[in-house]
Amino acid sequence: MELKEAVYKIAQELNEIRPTNIGILDANGSFIASNFSEGSHNLISKIVKQYSSIPINNYIKQDLPNSNYFLYIYKISTEIFIVCITNTLENLVLQKFGQITRDYGSVLLEHLQTPPAKPKKVPVDDRIVAVAYSKTGDLGPTAVSWMPKSLNEQEIFEIAAKSLLILSAGFDRSLALHESSSVLPFEHGIGMVFVFSIVAPHTRGRTYDAAITLLLRKEYRKALLERLDLFEKDAKMLADKIRGGGRPDLLIEQFYEYVSNSLNQRVEAFTSPQAQKVIPSDFELKKAMKQEVKRIQVEHPKSLDLDFRRRRR
Numbered sequence: 001m002e003l004k005e006a007v008y009k010i011a012q013e014l015n016e017i018r019p020t021n022i023g024i025l026d027a028n029g030s031f032i033a034s035n036f037s038e039g040s041h042n043l044i045s046k047i048v049k050q051y052s053s054i055p056i057n058n059y060i061k062q063d064l065p066n067s068n069y070f071l072y073i074y075k076i077s078t079e080i081f082i083v084c085i086t087n088t089l090e091n092l093v094l095q096k097f098g099q100i101t102r103d104y105g106s107v108l109l110e111h112l113q114t115p116p117a118k119p120k121k122v123p124v125d126d127r128i129v130a131v132a133y134s135k136t137g138d139l140g141p142t143a144v145s146w147m148p149k150s151l152n153e154q155e156i157f158e159i160a161a162k163s164l165l166i167l168s169a170g171f172d173r174s175l176a177l178h179e180s181s182s183v184l185p186f187e188h189g190i191g192m193v194f195v196f197s198i199v200a201p202h203t204r205g206r207t208y209d210a211a212i213t214l215l216l217r218k219e220y221r222k223a224l225l226e227r228l229d230l231f232e233k234d235a236k237m238l239a240d241k242i243r244g245g246g247r248p249d250l251l252i253e254q255f256y257e258y259v260s261n262s263l264n265q266r267v268e269a270f271t272s273p274q275a276q277k278v279i280p281s282d283f284e285l286k287k288a289m290k291q292e293v294k295r296i297q298v299e300h301p302k303s304l305d306l307d308f309r310r311r312r313r
Contacts, residue, residue, distance in 0.1 A: 006107045007033050010082070010100055017088040017096050020069070024108075027052035027079045032108075036083070047073055048081050056265055057101060061090070072097075077105035078261060106234050106258065122253050124148050125260040127220050129189040133238075133248045134160030135198070135210040141165065145248040147256040155188075162186060163193045163211035179239070181232050183224070190224055191215040194235035198243055212238055214259060227262055234258055 007024060011033075014022050023034035029045030036044065047060065051073075059074040069087045074097045076082055082100065086093060132146035134156075141160040151159075166184065179196045192214045197207040212235045216224050224231070238251050 003032075003108070006104055010104055013096060013100055013103075014082075014084060017084070017086050017093050019084040019086045021083075021085045023083040025081050025083065027081070032080075034083075044073070044083055048083075056105070057098065059094070059097070076101040077109045080105065080108045102230070106230070107237070109258075110237060110254075122147065122257060123260070124150075125256075125263070127217055127223075127263055128256065128259060129186075129191075129215040129217055130156070130159055130213065131215070131252055131256040131259060132156060132159050132163070132213045133210065133242065133252050134163060134213070136164055136208050145252040147252055159186065159191075159213055159215060160211070163191075163213045164195065164209055166193075179236070181235070183228065186215055189215045189217050190221045192224060192228060192231050192235070194232060194239060196236075196239045196243075210239070210242070212255070214255075220263070223263055230262060231259065 010024065011022060021034075021036050021040075023031055023036050023041075023044065025031045025034070025045065025048055027048065029049040031041055031045075034041065051060065054075055056075050056077060059072055062071045063069075064071065064085070067087075069085055070090075071085050072083065072093060074082045076097065082097065084093075128147075130146055130148070130151055132143055134141055134143045136142070141157070141164040143156040143160040146156050146159075162184065166182075179194070181192065181194045184191050184193055194212045196210055196212075198210050200206065200208050214224075214231055214235070234255060238246075238255050241251055242248055
């Protein structure tokens with residue numbers, strides 16, 4: 001899904017809570033899209049930058065004086081915030097934000113991550129046995145890319161073989177493209193395997209099978225199952241990028257980091273509509289917020305068509 005498409009889908013979702021203004025911005029306070037006035041951006045950016053380290057699914061709520069409207073600033077991903085003004089009931093607003101977090105948080109993050117100027121060393125996470133991309137070759141299953149790099153040839157071959165031979169055996173070969181996902185036990189852990197086909201006109205059958213495998217230590221079985229929908233969705237995105245010619249080494253590293261970050265977050269941050277409210281502690285900031293939201297209140301709401309020209313790098 002392209003960035004612009006994702007942002008417009010989020011705007012459509014937010015229409016269900018009847019906002020007067022909405023904005024999407026990154027943790028640096030730079031707006032990706034917004035229909036707030038330029039004057040409102042400075043304060044919102046300041047709040048987001050100050051609270052950029054709050055966990056996913058946390059939010060700030062500020063009442064607008066002399067009205068039943070509220071300003072919400074909600075963290076939907078490790079680097080992404082949604083801002084909106086609405087008078088819809090708080091529990092309905094939080095349910096909608098929770099849905100957007102699950103459906104679009106990782107999509108936005110994928111598009112907005114800036115490639116590093118030089119290769120960075122990805123920290124090893126001992127909870128993750130392996131993240132691997134493998135495919136069928138002339139001599140059988142072959143591992144193409146994997147993390148951590150310390151895995152030996154026998155270990156990575158066993159992961160590739162089990163991932164491909166078990167799930168791909170059940171494919172409906174009458175379909176041009178096919179996908180399948182399952183949780184499988186491995187010798188060294190518990191794994192989620194996403195198997196998919198890739199078009200290859202010059203091969204026999206004109207497609208070949210490939211797999212993305214996430215293998216956690218056995219004691220993290222519950223953590224895997226709780227986040228299974230998220231990991232499957234991200235694996236499918238990764239598969240689509242590989243089909244489109246993306247670099248497997250880089251994509252596997254990004255998926256490894258995503259899994260590691262997800263394991264660091266409480267599962268409620270992804271699955272529960274019961275978000276955690278953050279109370280601004282800085283007196284001057286709270287004072288500025290009250291002044292600014294009062295000014296926002298008297299502005300005429302602008303069109304909900306989002307303006308991508310507002311984004312700043």
